[in-house]
Amino acid sequence: MLSERRLEVLRAIVQDYVGTEEPVGSKALTERHNLGVSPATVRNDMAVLEEEGFIAQPHTSAGRIPTDKGYRLFVDKLAGVKPLSPPERRAIQNFLDGAVDLDDVVGRTVRLLAQLTRQVAVVQYPSLTRSTVRHVELLSLAPARLMLVLITDTGRVEQRMVDCPAPFGETSVADLRARLNSQVAGRRFADVPQLVQDLPESFDPEDRGTVSTVLSTLLETLVEETEERLVIGGTANLTRFGHDFPLTIRPVLEALEEQVVLLKLLGEATDPAMTVRIGHENAHEGLNSTSVVAVGYGSGDEAVAKLGVVGPTRMDYPGTMGAVRAVARYVGQILAES
Amino acid sequence: MLSERRLEVLRAIVQDYVGTEEPVGSKALTERHNLGVSPATVRNDMAVLEEEGFIAQPHTSAGRIPTDKGYRLFVDKLAGVKPLSPPERRAIQNFLDGAVDLDDVVGRTVRLLAQLTRQVAVVQYPSLTRSTVRHVELLSLAPARLMLVLITDTGRVEQRMVDCPAPFGETSVADLRARLNSQVAGRRFADVPQLVQDLPESFDPEDRGTVSTVLSTLLETLVEETEERLVIGGTANLTRFGHDFPLTIRPVLEALEEQVVLLKLLGEATDPAMTVRIGHENAHEGLNSTSVVAVGYGSGDEAVAKLGVVGPTRMDYPGTMGAVRAVARYVGQILAES
DNA sequence: GATTGGCACTCGGACACGGCGAGTGCCAGC
DNA sequence: GCTGGCACTCGCCGTGTCCGAGTGCCAATC
Numbered sequence: 001m002l003s004e005r006r007l008e009v010l011r012a013i014v015q016d017y018v019g020t021e022e023p024v025g026s027k028a029l030t031e032r033h034n035l036g037v038s039p040a041t042v043r044n045d046m047a048v049l050e051e052e053g054f055i056a057q058p059h060t061s062a063g064r065i066p067t068d069k070g071y072r073l074f075v076d077k078l079a080g081v082k083p084l085s086p087p088e089r090r091a092i093q094n095f096l097d098g099a100v101d102l103d104d105v106v107g108r109t110v111r112l113l114a115q116l117t118r119q120v121a122v123v124q125y126p127s128l129t130r131s132t133v134r135h136v137e138l139l140s141l142a143p144a145r146l147m148l149v150l151i152t153d154t155g156r157v158e159q160r161m162v163d164c165p166a167p168f169g170e171t172s173v174a175d176l177r178a179r180l181n182s183q184v185a186g187r188r189f190a191d192v193p194q195l196v197q198d199l200p201e202s203f204d205p206e207d208r209g210t211v212s213t214v215l216s217t218l219l220e221t222l223v224e225e226t227e228e229r230l231v232i233g234g235t236a237n238l239t240r241f242g243h244d245f246p247l248t249i250r251p252v253l254e255a256l257e258e259q260v261v262l263l264k265l266l267g268e269a270t271d272p273a274m275t276v277r278i279g280h281e282n283a284h285e286g287l288n289s290t291s292v293v294a295v296g297y298g299s300g301d302e303a304v305a306k307l308g309v310v311g312p313t314r315m316d317y318p319g320t321m322g323a324v325r326a327v328a329r330y331v332g333q334i335l336a337e338s
Numbered sequence: 339m340l341s342e343r344r345l346e347v348l349r350a351i352v353q354d355y356v357g358t359e360e361p362v363g364s365k366a367l368t369e370r371h372n373l374g375v376s377p378a379t380v381r382n383d384m385a386v387l388e389e390e391g392f393i394a395q396p397h398t399s400a401g402r403i404p405t406d407k408g409y410r411l412f413v414d415k416l417a418g419v420k421p422l423s424p425p426e427r428r429a430i431q432n433f434l435d436g437a438v439d440l441d442d443v444v445g446r447t448v449r450l451l452a453q454l455t456r457q458v459a460v461v462q463y464p465s466l467t468r469s470t471v472r473h474v475e476l477l478s479l480a481p482a483r484l485m486l487v488l489i490t491d492t493g494r495v496e497q498r499m500v501d502c503p504a505p506f507g508e509t510s511v512a513d514l515r516a517r518l519n520s521q522v523a524g525r526r527f528a529d530v531p532q533l534v535q536d537l538p539e540s541f542d543p544e545d546r547g548t549v550s551t552v553l554s555t556l557l558e559t560l561v562e563e564t565e566e567r568l569v570i571g572g573t574a575n576l577t578r579f580g581h582d583f584p585l586t587i588r589p590v591l592e593a594l595e596e597q598v599v600l601l602k603l604l605g606e607a608t609d610p611a612m613t614v615r616i617g618h619e620n621a622h623e624g625l626n627s628t629s630v631v632a633v634g635y636g637s638g639d640e641a642v643a644k645l646g647v648v649g650p651t652r653m654d655y656p657g658t659m660g661a662v663r664a665v666a667r668y669v670g671q672i673l674a675e676s
Numbered sequence: 677g678a679t680t681g682g683c684a685c686t687c688g689g690a691c692a693c694g695g696c697g698a699g700t701g702c703c704a705g706c
Numbered sequence: 707g708c709t710g711g712c713a714c715t716c717g718c719c720g721t722g723t724c725c726g727a728g729t730g731c732c733a734a735t736c
Contacts, residue, residue: 023699025698025699025700026699026700027699028698028699037709038709038710039709039710040708040710040711041708041709043699043700043701044701044707044708047700047701057699059715059716059717060700060715060716061699061700061714061717062698062699062716062717063698063699063700064699100498101497101498134479135477135479135485137475137477137487139473139475141472141473147473149475151477151485151497155499157487157495159489159495160438160439161439161493233595234595235595236588236592236595238591239587239588239591250577254574257572257573257574361728363727363729364728364729375679376679376680377728378679378681379678379679381728381729381730382678384729385729385730395729397686397688398686398688398728399685399686399687399688399727399729400688400727400728401727401728401729
């Protein structure tokens with residue numbers, strides 16, 4: 001096990017490197033932190049830390065920089081979550097309070113998070129499966145054409161066209177709408193499949209085909225759109241990445257454009273408190289030099305979706321984690337109110 | 339006026355520079371294009387072109403590169419719109435045909451355009467004011483709470499919560515819904531304000547307040563969301579911008595994150611055929627080294643929104659214009675079918 | 677008069693050299 | 707176990723040099 005002081009040295013290295021973006025040497029370390037020991041001692045400690053794989057030298061005769069493993073230890077053991085300052089909190093609240101609908105909430109959140117952390121922000125729309133149904137609406141657009149609209153308790157709305165196998169009268173539409181709502185309104189999306197499975201049988205034979213079509217469209221919507229939508233912002237912050245730009249930034253931008261990748265990324269963030277994935281811990285190789293800080297948010301006690309930021313492994317973890325957590329909480333409140 | 343050959347020299351310079359991304363000299367020009375004259379003559383022509391402001395030298399003793407004015411002349415007089423190859427056309431059609439709803443159409447379009455042009459693509463959602471109303475739905479969520487849903491002929495759906503000043507009975511809701519639809523269904527959004535203005539008077543006094551509230555929410559939605567939504571993709575292509583990255587790419591990314599800027603950008607594209615804005619012709623200074631190629635698209639003969647790409651001034655104009663035009667046409671078709 | 681070949685000149689980019697200094701590892705002494 | 711000292715390494719930066727692409731100008735040619 002590493003001694004207390006060695007951990008302290010690692011913490012100092014991480015902090016300095018995050019601040020200066022330059023490899024940090026033993027002398028500079030002792031000057032900027034009062035470790036109570038001489039550079040020579042620090043050098044010995046550094047040699048051990050390097051041996052253990054927590055830090056590395058870019059080249060001989062250069063200072064040390066933390067490795068992914070070093071950051072991991074830092075995040076797990078050495079750093080807390082830095083709470084935001086009261087003005088920051090007020091700013092968040094003010095900024096989010098002005099939102100008029102769900103799109104607006106999500107849009108504002110992503111901008112806020114990007115600004116606060118100066119990194120790339122990712123916000124997932126509230127998931128359908130973990131939401132509850134507020135209302136199902138069925139509109140007859142043409143004799144054999146319906147529109148299905150789903151409204152969730154988080155304010156999310158999904159719509160789908162349904163082409164019916166047979167004309168479907170206005171009264172049948174009203175009937176189906178009423179029965180559907182009495183079955184599923186107020187229930188969780190995840191429970192919907194069971195709740196509606198017996199519905200077709202209670203209709204006239206001639207209408208059963210259409211009812212089944214509507215139901216399968218409904219279920220399809222739940223599956224397809226389950227986790228699908230997310231929004232990203234603050235990509236301009238990528239330009240602060242490093243000096244060696246093009247090579248670093250390219251794969252990151254590409255990864256961020258792939259919704260699938262992002263969804264997987266957030267999907268991997270399973271820790272209910274907060275998940276931090278550092279460098280190579282991310283499966284996608286374009287993101288091997290980035291870290292992801294993500295957390296779930298929700299209107300109640302349960303998470304309905306996730307949000308987070310993507311930034312260089314060399315990031316201010318305590319500050320970023322604080323901002324992400326705070327934003328998630330406020331968004332949860334806003335959703336609960338609406 | 340410039341002689342025929344000088345125009346030819348300019349065209350050659352633009353083509354070579356776009357291809358190689360390097361200043362082009364007189365000797366290389368004569369080697370790659372059979373202009374039928376010697377380098378010396380080309381040099382004279384270049385001197386004239388520079389005099390007139392169509393080309394410039396980055397430094398003395400370097401080759402020439404086109405100026406914004408040079409590109410302008412190239413686009414206006416020297417270049418056509420390059421039609422896409424049949425395989426490309428087929429690819430577009432296949433790719434867009436799989437779309438299930440409007441979000442999907444727009445999402446696919448933006449990816450397609452980015453891929454095809456290898457630049458940043460911007461697609462605006464069909465505007466409300468230029469669409470027609472397919473249906474207005476009114477749902478009673480609570481005694482004094484309604485949800486208003488607007489559906490357009492382009493498949494776009496907008497929803498808003500309405501808090502009523504007084505409880506509003508189910509029959510009143512049905513009544514208002516029916517009257518609203520008979521008034522506005524099938525009409526253009528732009529005409530809605532007039533069409534509904536007398537509506538409150540035909541209701542019981544006790545309901546008038548609510549009716550007015552609903553109507554004002556409706557009108558508000560039209561105004562607020564009019565042109566608002568757009569989607570952007572292919573930012574990873576920015577990395578192909580130039581060697582001097584950080585400085586160039588930063589302001590562009592920042593500009594692209596501002597919806598307002600983008601909307602203004604597309605708003606300036608007024609030419610019904612196709613608008614090309616080159617370098618400093620763009621008002622936003624972050625985009626001074628980019629060109630924007632934009633065109634309207636629509637389900638019928640009239641444009642309901644715009645789409646386009648943003649790329650370096652040094653872009654393949656004929657190819658880009660061809661791709662943008664082709665995509666706009668196909669999207670128009672898709673919208674007309676749905 | 678336009679075009680051409682020739683020529684001197686300019687200047688940026690690539691490369692080699694050398695000094696500087698930060699940082700290291702090791703060791704002997706406390 | 708900590709410390710100061712010391713020799714060593716090596717990347718960075720500034721300088722100097724060379725090379726060549728490209729230019730402008732001019733006199734000769736068609």
